[in-house]
Amino acid sequence: MVEGDSLPPMCVDELEDWIRVPASEADVQARVEGLRRRLSAQVQPAPDIDEDGVLRVGDRWVSLPPVEARLTAALLDRYGAVVSRDALARAGWPNGSPGRNALDVHVLRLRRRVAPLTLAIRTVRSRGYLLERSVQPASQPIG
Amino acid sequence: MVEGDSLPPMCVDELEDWIRVPASEADVQARVEGLRRRLSAQVQPAPDIDEDGVLRVGDRWVSLPPVEARLTAALLDRYGAVVSRDALARAGWPNGSPGRNALDVHVLRLRRRVAPLTLAIRTVRSRGYLLERSVQPASQPIG
C-alpha cells in the first residue's frame, strides 16, 4: 500500500504489486487476482508416485507395473532433466539388467501409459530420457 | 485506463495491466516499468546448456548433438560477443579439427535448431560468430 503522495515503488519481483490508497475493495481484489494469475502461470504441480506404483498428476492417476513404477520414480527424481540409460537400467532392475532392448520396450509401454496424464517421455539421443508435461497452460512468449 | 467509478478490469494476460485515472505521471511510469520488467523476465533469461546437451531458454528447450552442444557452450561462454572460428573449432573438436567446412555446416545446423528458441547466430565477417536473441523484447523507453 502506498500513501497518498509518496513515490510509486519499484517492483523488483514479478510476483509483486502495489496500489495507491485510498482504493476500493474491488480494486484491491482485482490486483490480488492478477497476482494469483501470474503465480499459477508459473507454478505447475509436479507428478508424484507412491510405493504402490500409483502415479498421480492433478486429479488423474494410473497404476504402473513394478518395473515401470521404478523407472518412473527414477525419472521423477530428476523431473525435467535427462536421466541416462544406465541410471534407468539400474533403477528398473536393481539385481542386474536384462537385455539391451528391455529398457526401450518398457519406455515405449510407459509412454503410452502416462500419455493420458499429459506426461511425455522425450528422447535425448545418445544421452537418455527426460520426463515432462506434454501440454502446458497457455503462456505464449511475445513474438 | 479505468474511469473514476467503473469496475476494475480483469487481466487475462500476464502482460496486461491497468490503472485508475486520474493518476500521476509517476504512477503510470511505474506501472509501465513493471510491465516492462515482467516482459523481460519472460524473454530475457539467459540461455543455459547442461552436460546432457539440453539447451534451455525460458520454458522451451532443444537437445543438441555432442558437437553442436560443445559449440553452443563456447558461444554461451561469450554470450552476445564474438567467438572466433578457431576458438569454436577447438571447442567443438578438442582432439583436432576435421575439414574446414565442418564448422560451417555445424553452424548452419545449429542455427536452424536454436531458431525456435528465439536464438540467432550472427556472422561477423572474418571475425567469427555471435550468439544472441533473435527477437528484441522491448521498444525504446517512452519519453
Place this chain on the structure above:
DNA sequence: CGATGCGCTTCACGAGGGCGAAACGATCTC
C-alpha cells in the same frame, strides 16, 4: 567500372549407430 579472390552459406550424399515398434513366447497374478 568491371573482374577476381575470399569468406561464408547452403545443399546433397553416404557411413555408422541409436532408437522405435511390432510380434512372440514365457511367467506371473487374480
Place this chain on the structure above:
DNA sequence: GAGATCGTTTCGCCCTCGTGAAGCGCATCG
C-alpha cells in the same frame, strides 16, 4: 484359466557427422 506383465528378437527408420561442391555477397585490385 484369463489377462497382465516381462524379456527377447527382428526390422528399419532417422539422426549424426563428415565431405564435396555449387551459390552468393563483399572487398580489393586491375
